[in-house]
Amino acid sequence: MAGSxxxxxxxxxxxxxxxxxxxxxxxxxxxxxxxxxxxxxxxxGETLGIVGESGCGKSTTGRxxxxxxxxxxxxxxxxxxxIDEASGSRMRELRRSIxxxxxxxxxxxxxxxxxxxxxxxxxxxxxxxxxxRTSTSASILEQVGLGSERFADMLPRQLSGGQAQRVAxxxxxALHPQLLICDEPVSxxxxxxxxxxxxxxxxxKAEFNLTVVFIAHDLGVVRAVSDDVLVMxxxxxxxxxxxxxxxDQPAHPYTRALLDSVPLTDAERGFTGPALEGDLxxxxxxxxxxxxxxxxxxxxxxxxxxxxxxxxxxxxxxxACHFPLSLGATVTLAPATEEPADESAPETTGETEAxxxxxxxxxxxxxxxxxxxxxxxxxxxxxxxxxASAPVEAAATAEAKTDPVAVxxxxxxxxxxxxxxxxxxxxxxxxxxPPAAAVATAAVVEESESAGDAATATTxxxxxxxxxxxxAxxxxxAxxLVPGEAEVVPAAPAATAETAxxxxxxxEPAKSDV
Amino acid sequence: MSTEPVxxxxxxxxYIGTPRGVVRAVDDVSLDLDRGHALGVxxxxxxxxxxxxxxxxxxxxxxxxxxGQVLFEGRDLLTLPRKxxxxxxxxxxxxxxxxxxxxxxxxxxxxxxxxxGMRKHLGVSRSEAHGxxxxxxxxxxxxxxxxxxxxxxxxxxxxxxxxxxxxxALACEPTLLIADEPTTALDVTVQRQILxxxxxxxxxxxxxxxxxxxxxxIVAGRTDRTAVMYAGRLAESGATHxxxxxxQHRYTHALLEATPTLDxxxxxxxxxxxxxLPDPTAPPAGCRFxxxxxxxDDACTDPGPQMVSIGTDHQVAxxxxxxxxxxxxxxxxxxxx
Numbered sequence: 001m002a003g004s005x006x007x008x009x010x011x012x013x014x015x016x017x018x019x020x021x022x023x024x025x026x027x028x029x030x031x032x033x034x035x036x037x038x039x040x041x042x043x044x045g046e047t048l049g050i051v052g053e054s055g056c057g058k059s060t061t062g063r064x065x066x067x068x069x070x071x072x073x074x075x076x077x078x079x080x081x082x083i084d085e086a087s088g089s090r091m092r093e094l095r096r097s098i099x100x101x102x103x104x105x106x107x108x109x110x111x112x113x114x115x116x117x118x119x120x121x122x123x124x125x126x127x128x129x130x131x132x133r134t135s136t137s138a139s140i141l142e143q144v145g146l147g148s149e150r151f152a153d154m155l156p157r158q159l160s161g162g163q164a165q166r167v168a169x170x171x172x173x174a175l176h177p178q179l180l181i182c183d184e185p186v187s188x189x190x191x192x193x194x195x196x197x198x199x200x201x202x203x204x205k206a207e208f209n210l211t212v213v214f215i216a217h218d219l220g221v222v223r224a225v226s227d228d229v230l231v232m233x234x235x236x237x238x239x240x241x242x243x244x245x246x247x248d249q250p251a252h253p254y255t256r257a258l259l260d261s262v263p264l265t266d267a268e269r270g271f272t273g274p275a276l277e278g279d280l281x282x283x284x285x286x287x288x289x290x291x292x293x294x295x296x297x298x299x300x301x302x303x304x305x306x307x308x309x310x311x312x313x314x315x316x317x318x319x320a321c322h323f324p325l326s327l328g329a330t331v332t333l334a335p336a337t338e339e340p341a342d343e344s345a346p347e348t349t350g351e352t353e354a355x356x357x358x359x360x361x362x363x364x365x366x367x368x369x370x371x372x373x374x375x376x377x378x379x380x381x382x383x384x385x386x387x388a389s390a391p392v393e394a395a396a397t398a399e400a401k402t403d404p405v406a407v408x409x410x411x412x413x414x415x416x417x418x419x420x421x422x423x424x425x426x427x428x429x430x431x432x433x434p435p436a437a438a439v440a441t442a443a444v445v446e447e448s449e450s451a452g453d454a455a456t457a458t459t460x461x462x463x464x465x466x467x468x469x470x471x472a473x474x475x476x477x478a479x480x481l482v483p484g485e486a487e488v489v490p491a492a493p494a495a496t497a498e499t500a501x502x503x504x505x506x507x508e509p510a511k512s513d514v
Numbered sequence: 515m516s517t518e519p520v521x522x523x524x525x526x527x528x529y530i531g532t533p534r535g536v537v538r539a540v541d542d543v544s545l546d547l548d549r550g551h552a553l554g555v556x557x558x559x560x561x562x563x564x565x566x567x568x569x570x571x572x573x574x575x576x577x578x579x580x581x582g583q584v585l586f587e588g589r590d591l592l593t594l595p596r597k598x599x600x601x602x603x604x605x606x607x608x609x610x611x612x613x614x615x616x617x618x619x620x621x622x623x624x625x626x627x628x629x630x631g632m633r634k635h636l637g638v639s640r641s642e643a644h645g646x647x648x649x650x651x652x653x654x655x656x657x658x659x660x661x662x663x664x665x666x667x668x669x670x671x672x673x674x675x676x677x678x679x680x681x682x683a684l685a686c687e688p689t690l691l692i693a694d695e696p697t698t699a700l701d702v703t704v705q706r707q708i709l710x711x712x713x714x715x716x717x718x719x720x721x722x723x724x725x726x727x728x729x730x731x732i733v734a735g736r737t738d739r740t741a742v743m744y745a746g747r748l749a750e751s752g753a754t755h756x757x758x759x760x761x762q763h764r765y766t767h768a769l770l771e772a773t774p775t776l777d778x779x780x781x782x783x784x785x786x787x788x789x790x791l792p793d794p795t796a797p798p799a800g801c802r803f804x805x806x807x808x809x810x811d812d813a814c815t816d817p818g819p820q821m822v823s824i825g826t827d828h829q830v831a832x833x834x835x836x837x838x839x840x841x842x843x844x845x846x847x848x849x850x851x
Contacts, residue, residue, distance in 0.1 A: 053701035160790060190558040190728065195772040195786035202781060217702065220774030224784055243780055261706040263731035265758055265770055275710055276703040279671050 006039050008240040008310055008318035014041035014077075015211045016065065016179055021074035023060050030284045034060040036235035037074075039310075042179075042228075047205070047212040049226030049243065051219055051258070055280055056232040058215045062181045065213070066098055067091055079178065096126060099172035103184035105164035109156040109171075116141065116152040119170040126175065136174055143207070144170040144200060162193035169200065173208055180205070181213045186221060198224060219262050223247055231255045234283060234291040237310060241317030251319035254292045290322070298323045519546040520690055520722045521570070524583040528562070528569040531577035535795035539565035541746035542582070544821075547690070547739075552716055552723040554733030554754060557743035558769075560791045563726045566743075567694050570724075571609050572599060586690070605635040608683035610712075612695035614675035618667040624651075624678055625663035632685045650681040654711060673704035677711065684715060691716065692724045697732065709736055730773055734758050739827075742766045745792055745802040748821065752828030762824060762835040764810075765803045801833070809834040 009017065023035040035057040042048045050058045063069050065076060067083060076083040078098060086094060099122070102108040109118050119140050120133040128136070141147055144166040156164055165185060172180060182201065186194040202225060205212055216222050222229060222243075229246045231239040231254065239252040250256045257276040278295045281287055289307050293299035302322050310320040528540040540562040547553045557563045567573075569580050572591065584591040586607065591599060608631075611617040618627055628650060629643035638646065644663075651659035654677040667675055676696060683691055693712055697705035713736045716723040727733050733740055734754060741751040742763060750763035761767045771785035778784070789806040792798050800818025804810040811834070819831040 053703060162790070191730075191769060191772050192558060192787035193790070194774075195784035196788075198774075199783045199786060202783065218774065219702075220776055220778065223776055224774050224778040224780065224782075226780065247776055257703060259776060261702045262776060263706075263709070263729065263735065265731045265734045265773060265775075275706045277707075279673055279704065280701070 006310070008312070009039060009041050013043055015044040015079055016042040016213070017077045018061070018065065019075040019077075021061065021064055021076065022072040023057070023064050023069055024072045025069075027284070032283045033235050033286065034283065035064065036286075038232070038235070038237050040230050040237070040240060042211055042213060044178075044211050045209065046227040047214055047225050049222035049229045050213065050215045050232060051217065051222050051229060052232035052238075053217060053258075053280065055234065055283055057235040058217075058232050059183050061232070062100065062183050062213060062215050065179075065181060066095060066100055068100075092125075096122065096175045097177050098179045098181065099175060099177040100181040100183060101165070101168045101172050101185050104188055105161055105168050106156050106159070108168055109164060111156050114153050114155060115146065115159070115167050118156070118167055119174050121171055122175040140170040140174045141167075143173070143204065145196075146170070160193075161189050162196060165189065165197050166200065169197075169204065173204060176208065177210070179211045179213070181215070183215045184217065185214075187216060187218060194221070201225065219247075219258060231258065234280065234286050236291050237320055238292065239317070239319040239321075240310070241314075241319075245314065245317045249314070249317075249325075251313040251317055251324040252292075252321050253296050253298050253323075253325060255319075256325060257295075290320075517549075518588065520549045520587060521547040521724075522583070522585040523566070523570070524585065526566065526569060526580065526582035526584060528565050528574060528580045529578060530565070530575060532795075537794045538746050538797055539794065540569060541797065543743070543746075543748050544582075545741050545748065545751060547722050547724065549689075549722055550720045551739060552713070552725060552737040554737035554740040555724060555726045555743060556728065556730050556733050556740065558728055558791070560745065560794060561743040562746040563728075563743050564694055567609070567692050567724065567726055571607060571692060572603055573609075601635075604631055605686045606688055607690045607692065608686065608688040610676070610679050610683050610691065610693040610696045613699045614672065614679045615667065615699070617679060618675060620667055622666070623663065624665050624667070624670075627667075628663070628678065628682050628685060631682065635686045646685070647681075650684055651678070653684070653715065654678075654681045655707075656681070672700050673707060676700060676704075676708050680708075680711065680715065684719070687719065688721060690722045690724070692726070694726045695728065696725070698728070705732075712736070730758070730770060742769075745797055746794065747802055748831065749803065750828075750830045750832070752825070752830075756825060756828045760837065762828065762830040762837065763803075763832040764807045764834065764836065765832075767836050768807075801831070 006019070009019075017040075019039050021035050021038045022033065025032045025034055038057065038061060040048065050061060052058045060069060064071055064074075065078075065083070067086075071084050074084065078094065081094070083091070083094065110121070113121075116134075116137045120128070120137045123133050123136060137152075141151060146163060146166050151159075151163070156167070159167065169185075180201075185201065186197050189197060198221065201212070201214075204210065212225070214222060214225050226243045228241065229239075229243045230237060231246065231252065233254050238254045239246055239250065241251075246255060247259065250259060260274065261276060276295055281291070281294055287294050287304075289305055290296070290299070290303040293303040296303065300323070306322070308320045308322045310318050313319050313324050523543060523545050526540055526543045527538070530537045530539050543562070543566060545553070555563045555566065565574075568575075570584050570586075570591065574580060580592055582592070586602060589598070589602075591602065594602075625644065625647055628647040629640075632638050632646060633640070633643050647663055648659045651662055656662050656674060656677050662670070662674070662678075667678070670678065676699075680696075691712075696712060697708050700708060709732060712723065712725065715721070723737075725733055725737055737754045739752065740754045740757040742749045742757065742765065744765050749765045750757060750761065757766065758770070761770055765787075768785070768787045772787055774784065787806055792802055792805065798805060798815060800815035801807070801810065804814040804818075807814070814833050819833045821829050821831045823829050824835070
């Protein structure tokens with residue numbers, strides 16, 4: 001991949017043009033080049049889709065256009081004006097014309113403000129009168145499908161994901177922007193709601209005469225809305241071109257691999273092509289030359305030595321690759337064999353970057369070693385004594401899946417009687433709960449009581465109170481690519497956090513969508 | 515090996531108490547899983563698919579209740595004495611969770627997480643466990659396993675962590691592996707690797723597997739049977755190719771239509787499902803999809819559909835199935851809802 005270069009640019013007609021954009025983040029482990037010399041143009045009224053896996057720099061690129069992150073280098077022009085040099089106050093004005101919607105719709109809304117206030121937040125900043133705000137608020141909510149009176153005074157937490165995303169879209173459009181940047185706008189939503197939001201964005205795009213930059217990892221979603229597509233990998237551009245051409249005849253091996261990795265609902269095939277091996281290399285020390293070469297089945301020595309420039313492969317389609325795929329080349333990747341994966345991924349990252357091992361590891365390797373002892377030595381001692389110590393053990397090690405026994409014991413402190421629904425494990429099938437919803441609570445509690453000892457046994461188990469548990473969010477070092485950073489993570493029992501979660505998750509659907 | 519299904523879920527109900535009322539997360543679901551087969555369970559959030567897995571695994575949250583039967587090799591997990599259940603969970607039934615970053619203990623090295631289960635359940639010695647841990651990591655495609663055993667979870671990438679999770683689940687050679695959204699937190703190319711890995715180990719070990727996902731496509735290519743859930747109920751189940759090639763329930767059909775594909779005509783409206791999930795604390799009578807279904811009529815809410823067999827291995831609970839064929843429906847064998 002890629003590479004740099006400008007062959008694919010559209011020149012002066014573009015509403016937004018980005019040239020050699022570089023965004024770097026200093027981290028403890030070194031400087032991350034999130035975006036590395038990326039250039040693209042977006043023509044007025046068109047939609048540019050930016051796709052790539054996490055860490056490819058697609059979101060950073062979107063944020064850079066709004067100057068939400070500091071640009072390290074590069075030039076951004078919007079409607080004939082240089083954004084990268086604009087002053088803070090000028091930028092504030094420009095942001096009325098460039099609006100953004102984010103991935104997590106609920107988190108991107110102020111939790112303490114009502115829906116009708118949120119949608120006109122931008123207008124308030126712009127100094128609109130109260131009367132103007134009120135009338136705009138109503139009309140915008142109508143346009144995003146939340147016209148019903150009941151939504152106006154709701155708080156974000158009372159909305160479903162789809163509704164919250166509608167509010168976020170309304171807030172962006174209230175300012176009548178020229179450019180809308182959508183950063184993974186539907187990836188947090190269910191499929192049925194996702195389609196609603198995508199259609200809404202398409203409708204409003206026509207209505208408001210918008211130009212859109214649509215950032216997403218889901219290639220199917222991007223396909224549905226984009227005129228042009230920009231494929232990124234590790235901060236670089238792989239491929240750019242008309243969406244139909246890029247999807248139907250990808251020129252870059254990475255684009256091909258991405259497309260082949262999309263699961264299909266076609267039950268016979270599942271996937272269109274072979275798997276891509278290995279993991280994303282560390283962004284702290286990206287591979288030399290083409291950044292994709294460590295995972296690329298077509299990589300040769302030249303790819304290590306020389307970074308490919310973007311070149312026109314076919315009219316309207318550009319790729320940064322020394323060995324682009326020719327037309328009609330369908331099976332170009334090495335098929336996933338049963339042999340140990342060949343070391344197509346030379347170690348390039350240092351010892352310290354264990355977090356992102358660019359290893360050519362696949363499930364192919366293990367064939368040599370079919371997990372030796374199928375029938376292991378008979379347990380010296382059946383698990384009985386283990387069980388007694390289980391709760392402590394689990395809290396210490398969070399082995400939810402190997403020792404789930406301990407987990408159900410993690411019961412909250414006895415809940416207030418009217419709310420409590422003790423676990424009733426042994427209801428006979430006949431004791432089915434009556435369907436009448438109104439009496440649901442009573443019914444379950446009653447049945448639980450009739451279940452008698454079984455229920456008591458379960459709830460009275462001595463256990464770690466969930467209150468003692470550090471919230472799971474604090475525990476997770478998750479995406480932390482920087483080694484050493486997460487070492488101070490508290491010893492919170494992930495297993496318990498895990499059990500606590502379903503309650504919240506189950507409560508989620510209670511919100512209704514439009 | 516007996517021909518009896520490994521897992522038989524009968525009229526399972528799993529209710530969870532919340533401040534807003536009792537959520538009927540799973541409401542009368544029955545299904546079978548044959549030995550060595552992979553069952554896909556699909557549904558959107560709120561369909562009850564994860565809660566069902568947790569009910570099977572005994573991982574229900576506080577203030578919840580289950581009824582019905584979960585027969586694992588003929589023994590009902592809901593009524594079995596605790597000690598016997600403890601024998602089963604982790605040893606015979608293992609689970610892989612969605613977010614490997616959260617389900618691995620951040621302060622415990624990979625080796626201990628991997629070996630804890632086998633030391634406990636299989637009683638193997640420390641050195642034997644070490645050897646098995648190395649084998650397991652090799653099997654799931656973790657490079658340089660000796661080094662990885664000494665790593666903490668944060669030192670591994672998301673894909674590697676999920677491989678470690680899978681290795682941990684395989685440690686005791688489980689009969690049944692439950693994978694709950696195993697790839698949702700992963701990138702598409704890594705997701706691909708993990709899905710291939712899961713299917714591979716499932717076949718090699720002759721395990722049964724339940725693969726739970728919100729993404730129909732994930733289940734399509736990697737399972738033998740598929741069950742579609744909606745709002746706590748089973749909408750449709752059957753051989754995977756049947757369900758995907760000729761979906762019968764209106765919900766399954768609509769969901770497939772709404773899934774973005776790689777050949778979607780640009781700027782054409784996506785097919786969508788209007789409306790939203792019913793209130794899980796007060797679900798409507800009859801078919802729970804009726805309010806969102808363009809083909810629904812009065813009979814859908816009263817008396818509502820029963821699960822009926824259509825074809826050899828295909829059941830659906832829909833009164834106006836996609837290929838409405840009267841004799842199929844009326845002549846079908848009633849198999850419980």
